[in-house]
Amino acid sequence: MNKRSEPLPDLESQRMKIIGLGESSIRKSYYPELQQRIGELEEKTRELEAAYADQTAASKELRRQIDENTVKEQELRKSEERFRSLIDASPVPVVLSRDGKFVYTNLAFCRMSGYDHPAEIAGRDLLEFVAPEFREMVAGYVRARSRGERVDVRYESMGERKDGSRFPYEISVAVIELSDGPVTMAFVTEISDRKAAEEALKKSGDRLKRAEQIAGIGHWEFNMGSGTVQASDGARAIYGLCGEQWTIAEVQKIPLPEYRPLLDEALRALIHEGRPYDVEYRIRRPSDNALLDIHSTAEYEPGTNTVFGIIRDITLQKKAELTLRESENKYRGIVETTPDLIWEIDVTGRFTFMSPRISDLLGYPAGGLLGKPFISLLPPDQVPVAKALFEKQVSTGQDLVTLEIIAQHADGRRIEMEIRSSPATDDQGRITGFRGITRDITEARRAATSLEQARKKNEPPEQCHVPGYPERCVFLACVPCPDEPAQA
Numbered sequence: 001m002n003k004r005s006e007p008l009p010d011l012e013s014q015r016m017k018i019i020g021l022g023e024s025s026i027r028k029s030y031y032p033e034l035q036q037r038i039g040e041l042e043e044k045t046r047e048l049e050a051a052y053a054d055q056t057a058a059s060k061e062l063r064r065q066i067d068e069n070t071v072k073e074q075e076l077r078k079s080e081e082r083f084r085s086l087i088d089a090s091p092v093p094v095v096l097s098r099d100g101k102f103v104y105t106n107l108a109f110c111r112m113s114g115y116d117h118p119a120e121i122a123g124r125d126l127l128e129f130v131a132p133e134f135r136e137m138v139a140g141y142v143r144a145r146s147r148g149e150r151v152d153v154r155y156e157s158m159g160e161r162k163d164g165s166r167f168p169y170e171i172s173v174a175v176i177e178l179s180d181g182p183v184t185m186a187f188v189t190e191i192s193d194r195k196a197a198e199e200a201l202k203k204s205g206d207r208l209k210r211a212e213q214i215a216g217i218g219h220w221e222f223n224m225g226s227g228t229v230q231a232s233d234g235a236r237a238i239y240g241l242c243g244e245q246w247t248i249a250e251v252q253k254i255p256l257p258e259y260r261p262l263l264d265e266a267l268r269a270l271i272h273e274g275r276p277y278d279v280e281y282r283i284r285r286p287s288d289n290a291l292l293d294i295h296s297t298a299e300y301e302p303g304t305n306t307v308f309g310i311i312r313d314i315t316l317q318k319k320a321e322l323t324l325r326e327s328e329n330k331y332r333g334i335v336e337t338t339p340d341l342i343w344e345i346d347v348t349g350r351f352t353f354m355s356p357r358i359s360d361l362l363g364y365p366a367g368g369l370l371g372k373p374f375i376s377l378l379p380p381d382q383v384p385v386a387k388a389l390f391e392k393q394v395s396t397g398q399d400l401v402t403l404e405i406i407a408q409h410a411d412g413r414r415i416e417m418e419i420r421s422s423p424a425t426d427d428q429g430r431i432t433g434f435r436g437i438t439r440d441i442t443e444a445r446r447a448a449t450s451l452e453q454a455r456k457k458n459e460p461p462e463q464c465h466v467p468g469y470p471e472r473c474v475f476l477a478c479v480p481c482p483d484e485p486a487q488a
Contacts, residue, residue, distance in 0.1 A: 073179065093188040096178075100126050100142045103183055112169075112190055114162035131158035131166050145175070145184065156191070168195045209233045216313035222248055224271070224305045238294070238313050240287030254283045255294075270300050270307065277309065293318040339439070344424065346433040349373045349390055353435075361417075361440055363410030379408045397423055397431055404441065416442045 087094040093109035095102060102125075105118045113129055115121055126142065127135045134157045144151040154172045161167065172187045209232075212218050218235025229246045231239070239254055255263060259281035269275040277298035284291055298309030335342050335355045344353040350373050354366040362377060369376075374390075375383045382405060393401055400422045407415045421436030 093190075095186050095188065096183045097126055097186070098181070098183050099146065100139075102126065109188060112161075112167070112188065113159065114165075129159055131160045134158050141173075145173070159188075159190075167192055213237065216316075217310060218312075219308070219310050220251075222267075222307040222309070224248075224307065235311055238285075238292065238311055239283065240285035240290075242287075254286065256282045256284060267298075267307070270298060274300075277307075280314070291315075341438040342436075343374075343438065344433060344435040345374055347394060347431060349375065352433065361438075362407060362415065377407045379406060379414060382406050393421070393423070393434070394431065399423070407438075415440055416445045 087106050090106055091108055093112045094106045095109055096104040101123055102121050105121045107118070110116065110118055110121065113121070121129075127139060130138050138157055141151050141155070153174065154170065156168065156170050159167050159169045168191050170189045170191050172189075174185050175182055176185050212232060212234025216234075216238065218232045218238050220229060220231040220235045222229055227248050229248055229251045230244070231241065231246075236242075239251065241251075252260070252263070262279060263281060266275075266277050266279045270277040277296070277300075280293065280295050282291060282293055292313055293315045294311055295314045296309055296311045298307050300307050336357075338355075338357065341357045341361050342353075342355040343351060343358075345351055350371055351369045352371075354369045356366050358364050358366050358369065364377075375386055378386055386405060389401075389403065392398075400420065402418065402420050404416065404418050407417050409415050417438050418441045419436055419438045421434045423431045424433045424435050426432050
């Protein structure tokens with residue numbers, strides 16, 4: 001008997017159906033909450049992905065920056081090496097310092113400070129290389145710079161070498177960045193030559209100032225473009241000006257008004273016609289109201305449109321000239337009106353001066369005798385003795401000589417004269433000639449002879465005992481009579 005068989009149940013389908021029924025039931029109960037949770041999870045996921053993307057980008061940027069810094073550091077090291085090479089070879093002394101200590105010095109600084117190698121200096125205190133009296137000043141600069149304060153970047157000081165010798169220097173300072181941090185770099189220049197030149201210039205200026213004061217001179221410049229005036233100490237003192245610079249108009253008010261046209265014309269002619277500027281005028285000095293005589297000369301420089309001039313205070317000279325003229329007039333009047341003859345001769349016996357009285361006494365024009373020997377006024381028989389007496393006076397320098405001599409008038413007459421002469425000397429006391437006074441004693445001698453004859457009555461006149469002198473010896477009263485007559 002055949003039994004009818006039934007199909008086996010599909011367990012898997014049933015399981016899935018059951019699960020589906022369960023899920024449907026669960027979904028109906030919890031779906032809204034699950035949807036909310038899923039949405040939150042998805043948002044978190046997006047945030048995490050965005051953060052990861054940002055982190056990835058930041059990591060890439062950081063890596064890029066690290067790479068760039070590495071390159072820059074390498075370049076900086078190369079730059080520092082090049083910089084060190086340059087300053088090593090630099091003829092200018094260079095130092096690097098930090099916190100007041102030497103970090104680096106080049107060979108030029110070693111030579112300047114008397115050391116053999118930079119290693120002798122590295123790590124030492126800067127102030128060891130500064131003269132004691134300047135250390136506080138330099139230390140002040142170092143402290144101020146370390147605090148970030150504004151401080152002079154260039155100044156002068158006094159250095160001290162290894163052997164203790166000193167030298168003036170000028171230093172220029174700057175702060176630079178190195179790979180291991182900022183340092184102070186300084187360029188040091190020894191200025192001994194410059195200081196010597198400045199001192200020499202100062203001494204020269206002081207000497208010029210003193211010379212101007214002693215000589216009463218000064219110099220000035222007119223800048224015609226700007227209308228300003230610059231003057232030396234001497235010029236300021238003469239003009240009584242204060243300060244360093246003035247306008248041309250201010251300075252032109254100091255000369256007396258009556259001299260203004262003269263000065264304006266001289267300046268115009270100098271600039272526009274090239275004529276020499278050489279004027280004398282008077283000023284009233286504003287500082288003390290004194291009246292001064294001024295002599296000024298000037299030149300014009302077209303390229304700079306500048307007039308450069310010199311002024312000289314000639315007040316004393318003018319007074320001296322006035323006094324001299326008055327004295328000359330006085331003594332000229334005495335010389336021209338005196339009845340005596342006044343003359344001068346040089347050491348060769350030639351006339352250098354002859355008063356007009358010569359015309360009345362001997363009939364010669366005064367000007368015609370200049371340069372002629374004095375013996376040209378003597379008769380031939382008087383020349384030998386006169387020469388001998390002149391040569392004796394030249395050799396002995398006898399201070400004052402009085403003698404009598406016979407001169408010859410232009411018309412041939414013999415004139416008895418008395419001469420008083422004394423030597424003329426230069427600043428060293430050397431005789432340069434003689435000057436003296438001569439008077440006509442012919443009438444006085446004739447009168448004396450008449451009186452003597454009256455006294456002696458019939459006694460013959462005294463005769464010279466020297467052969468060759470038949471007449472009365474004209475030198476009898478003044479000099480020993482020579483034993484023999486001199487030969488011409």
